[in-house]
Amino acid sequence: MTMLTQRPAWRALEAHYQAIRGAHLRQLFADDPHRGERLVAEAAGLYFDYAKNRLTDETIGLLVALAEECGLRAKIDAMFRGERINTTEDRAVLHVALRAPRGAVIEVDGVNVVPEVHAVLDRMAAFAAQVRAGGWAGFTGKPIRNLVNIGIGGSDLGPVMAYEALKHYSDRHLTVRFVSNVDGSDFAEATRDLDPAETLFIVASKTFTTLETMTNARTARAWLLGALGDEAAVARHFVAVSTNAAEVAKFGIDTTNMFGFWDWVGGRYSMTSAIGLSTMVALGPERYRELLDGFHAMDEHFRTAPFASNLPALHGLLTIWYANFSGVETVAILPYDQYLKRFPAYLQQLTMESNGKSVTLAGTPVAYQTGPIYWGEPGTNGQHSFYQLIHQGTRLIVCDFIGFATTLNPLGNHHDLLMANMFAQAEALAFGKTAEEALAEGTPAWLAPHRTFAGNRPSNTILAARLTPATLGALTAFYEHSVFTQGVIWNINPFDQWGVELGKVLAGRIAPELAGEATPALAHDSSTNTLIRRYRALCGRT
Ligand code: G6Q
Numbered sequence: 068m069t070m071l072t073q074r075p076a077w078r079a080l081e082a083h084y085q086a087i088r089g090a091h092l093r094q095l096f097a098d099d100p101h102r103g104e105r106l107v108a109e110a111a112g113l114y115f116d117y118a119k120n121r122l123t124d125e126t127i128g129l130l131v132a133l134a135e136e137c138g139l140r141a142k143i144d145a146m147f148r149g150e151r152i153n154t155t156e157d158r159a160v161l162h163v164a165l166r167a168p169r170g171a172v173i174e175v176d177g178v179n180v181v182p183e184v185h186a187v188l189d190r191m192a193a194f195a196a197q198v199r200a201g202g203w204a205g206f207t208g209k210p211i212r213n214l215v216n217i218g219i220g221g222s223d224l225g226p227v228m229a230y231e232a233l234k235h236y237s238d239r240h241l242t243v244r245f246v247s248n249v250d251g252s253d254f255a256e257a258t259r260d261l262d263p264a265e266t267l268f269i270v271a272s273k274t275f276t277t278l279e280t281m282t283n284a285r286t287a288r289a290w291l292l293g294a295l296g297d298e299a300a301v302a303r304h305f306v307a308v309s310t311n312a313a314e315v316a317k318f319g320i321d322t323t324n325m326f327g328f329w330d331w332v333g334g335r336y337s338m339t340s341a342i343g344l345s346t347m348v349a350l351g352p353e354r355y356r357e358l359l360d361g362f363h364a365m366d367e368h369f370r371t372a373p374f375a376s377n378l379p380a381l382h383g384l385l386t387i388w389y390a391n392f393s394g395v396e397t398v399a400i401l402p403y404d405q406y407l408k409r410f411p412a413y414l415q416q417l418t419m420e421s422n423g424k425s426v427t428l429a430g431t432p433v434a435y436q437t438g439p440i441y442w443g444e445p446g447t448n449g450q451h452s453f454y455q456l457i458h459q460g461t462r463l464i465v466c467d468f469i470g471f472a473t474t475l476n477p478l479g480n481h482h483d484l485l486m487a488n489m490f491a492q493a494e495a496l497a498f499g500k501t502a503e504e505a506l507a508e509g510t511p512a513w514l515a516p517h518r519t520f521a522g523n524r525p526s527n528t529i530l531a532a533r534l535t536p537a538t539l540g541a542l543t544a545f546y547e548h549s550v551f552t553q554g555v556i557w558n559i560n561p562f563d564q565w566g567v568e569l570g571k572v573l574a575g576r577i578a579p580e581l582a583g584e585a586t587p588a589l590a591h592d593s594s595t596n597t598l599i600r601r602y603r604a605l606c607g608r609t
Contacts, residue, residue, distance in 0.1 A: 076133035084392040091523045092497040108376045111364035111541035115378045116528040119497040130384035131374045142555045149175040153562035162336035163366045166359040192352035206300035211267045213242045216345040218271030219279045221334025223247040228413035229346045235475040237349040249279040263294035270307045275314035308341045361540025369548040383552025400443030403470040403489040411443035421550045421561035447488045466526040473533045496524035
């Protein structure tokens with residue numbers, strides 16, 4: 068297989084980058100008055116403006132050629148066909164099957180998985196409807212009013228992001244909380260004002276062996292039994308979402324109260340599997356289906372649209388352009404919507420756990436940068452915090468602005484002000500302010516360098532009519548498939564996460580060294596040994 072950096076399109080992009088690297092967005096827009104109308108794409112309710120990027124039509128042509136040389140089309144087809152493209156774990160990658168309509172056919176090893184997917188969705192819907200109607204009684208007969216999702220990573224970030232994003236549509240009679248951290252403060256704060264008799268725990272864990280989740284689940288059981296005093300209460304107050312029925316049963320949860328999924332659903336790609344149970348209970352089955360339909364609309368767009376007008380493919384290719392040809396190291400996710408406050412955190416896992424890899428599928432070291440660093444905060448808050456560095460710092464940061472035309476909470480002119488700020492930030496980043504302009508405004512000469520904005524700072528803008536379940540689905544699938552596109556170009560596996568293993572193993576060794584009464588023999592490095600001894604001393608366990 069040709070190495071990525073030897074491919075003709077890669078070589079051409081290198082030469083092209085040298086040719087246009089001096090171009091300023093001011094010039095690019097001045098030379099082409101219709102750029103802002105042309106460099107856009109639209110699908111599944113999302114309008115994607117990528118005109119404020121440092122590129123020309125030729126750049127897009129070359130990036131599309133690179134996608135073709137790397138076999139992106141065949142890789143997309145392989146994913147949708149259920150091939151085992153997660154080679155290091157020998158698994159198919161079929162989150163797209165989770166949102167397929169009832170009649171669709173998507174096969175794994177010759178078996179159509181869509182009927183199984185819908186069978187679970189139907190069970191989830193019946194459960195959600197029962198809880199929402201007050202028909203799921205706790206052990207004492209009181210109806211369930213509080214739902215606590217216990218999970219971490221992919222079993223937490225998607226559900227909490229979706230719950231926060233779609234809170235407007237949720238049943239406000241239900242209190243929905245999320246516990247993820249093994250730090251006991253997370254559990255304590257999430258439950259401190261809840262009545263155990265009215266609280267239902269969803270233990271969400273693909274493996275049902277994850278340290279944090281099982282620790283929190285055991286604490287939840289003790290908290291419940293401490294109040295209700297009878298083991299039989301567990302069946303009325305715990306349900307499980309997992310692929311591991313044996314461990315669920317061992318924990319004491321009745322497997323009739325278990326919602327399953329499959330090994331072809333990766334953790335960070337699982338929010339549309341049964342892992343979305345808390346989302347479905349909060350929103351109701353109909354709204355939840357709208358969310359899945361939004362995902363599916365983007366899935367179909369990604370599967371079928373030509374790359375030059377394919378939103379996730381274009382976004383993924385732009386990420387390659389910056390990461391590999393312009394030396395960009397970070398991407399800021401800037402949603403101008405308070406409901407999307409957890410979206411950057413969700414995307415951090417999706418992007419960085421997927422593409423934070425340094426060997427190719429063949430196991431050889433990559434000779435190029437892979438996944439950039441993602442971070443972000445909702446606007447306008449971020450403007451009063453870190454935007455200074457984006458505007459005038461020494462690093463080039465790509466920004467994704469995300470906004471909606473109508474607000475879910477009309478209040479005076481708040482929304483126009485919010486969106487005016489979003490559009491203004493993208494404009495300021497791209498076009499800046501020259502020293503001449505600063506001087507012409509009356510800025511003294513000595514101050515002008517401080518009040519000059521170089522501009523030429525790239526951004527994408529994603530605009531949708533309204534934040535709805537369907538829009539959120541389309542937006543999330545947009546990023547999922549952008550990540551996939553990047554992974555294909557880099558020839559890495561975006562679906563494994565071996566890099567999280569080592570720390571877990573070492574924590575398993577250290578935990579007993581912290582807890583024991585007698586001073587243990589320590590065989591770590593001198594820094595770790597000293598930290599452990601200091602910890603024990605501070606705890607009075609010397
Ligand atoms: C995601 C990762 C990881 C996983 C958590 C929780 O892609 O695999 O974040 O989701 O470690 O795992 P369990 O669902 O098995 O508890």
